[in-house]
Amino acid sequence: MALRQAGFDVDEIDAGPDLAERLKALAPDVAFNALHGRWGEDGCVQGLLEWLQIPYTHSGVLASALTLDKTRTKDIYRAAGLPVMESRLAAAAEVRARHVIAPPYVVKPNNEGSSVGVYLVRDGANGPPQLSPEMPEVVMVEAFAPGRELTTTVVGGAEGDPGALTVTDILTDGWYDYDAKYKAGGSRHELPARIPQQIFDACLDYALRAHRVLGCRGVSRTDFRWDEGRGLAGLVLLETNTQPGMTTTSLVPEQAQHCGISFPELCRWIVEDASCNR
DSSP: OHHHHTTOOOOOOOOOTTHHHHHHHHOOSOBOOOOOSTTTSSSHHHHHHHHHTOOBSSOOHHHHHHHHSHHHHHHHHHHTTOOOOOEEEEEHHHHHHSOSSOSSEEEEETTOOTTTTOEEEOTTOSSOOOOOTTSOSEEEEEEOOOSEEEEEEEEOOSTTSOEEEEEEEEEOSSOOOHHHHHSTTSOEEESSOOSOHHHHHHHHHHHHHHHHHTTOOSEEEEEEEEOGGGGGGGEEEEEEESSOOOSTTOHHHHHHHHTTOOHHHHHHHHHHTOBSOO
16 A cells, blocks of 8 residues: 555565566566565575566565574674674474573574564473474574563665664563564554663664674664663664564554654655665
8 A cells, every 4th residue: 555655556466386477477667575484584585586687675685594594693793793692593302302591581483583483481481392393393592581672673774874763662561472563452662762862872773783784775673672770781682674564563664654754655765775686
């Protein structure tokens, strides 16, 4: 709807095994990538669009592949001096059998988005988590980061682009899981976040640095946890999303609106930024 409101002729495609054939038949001027998770966000569709030489939105092949691999993303964060929680990869069978690190900790797939397959093991838990059979054979086990859930959108990242927009404090009654992210009323967004200016500025700085060091293009969103009792030392990066949500409950359009950029204007910026060789 926002793309049409911005004045574009839009054809919608549900991605499937025939995606290449449908794209070749349609021959669009630009592909607006609204996919999430594996295949759509991990460099696969980006590679297909490069092969077909169809200009596309958001990040390119390398940045998309890197950011959906949580361990490699953390390696890049560390190399850039950005703070993260300690974590390790472990076999799912081992995680089901014993605590591979001391609780509290989080277990998650290493290459999924939208909080799919995330398990929180609380302090004092009697036993390890009973991961579902659908979990991959190797998972990430990450020390739990206490505190508040913060997020910052970056639009562009180059000189003259809007850059890092603002900080949202995401408030939930429980764990910020898939339902909290996507169901109406699942979370409440305090915008701008009522946090100390030092933390606010650090979120903007860290998000922009993450966007650049990962090689992101277009729009990205970096998520944080902040333990307010520890000040700046309590702020850590969780992940950077190269295909952030663009729904009615999504954080990016909300932050853009707060900064004076309407949803159609944001979509127009994204389309006009599209290219190959990203």
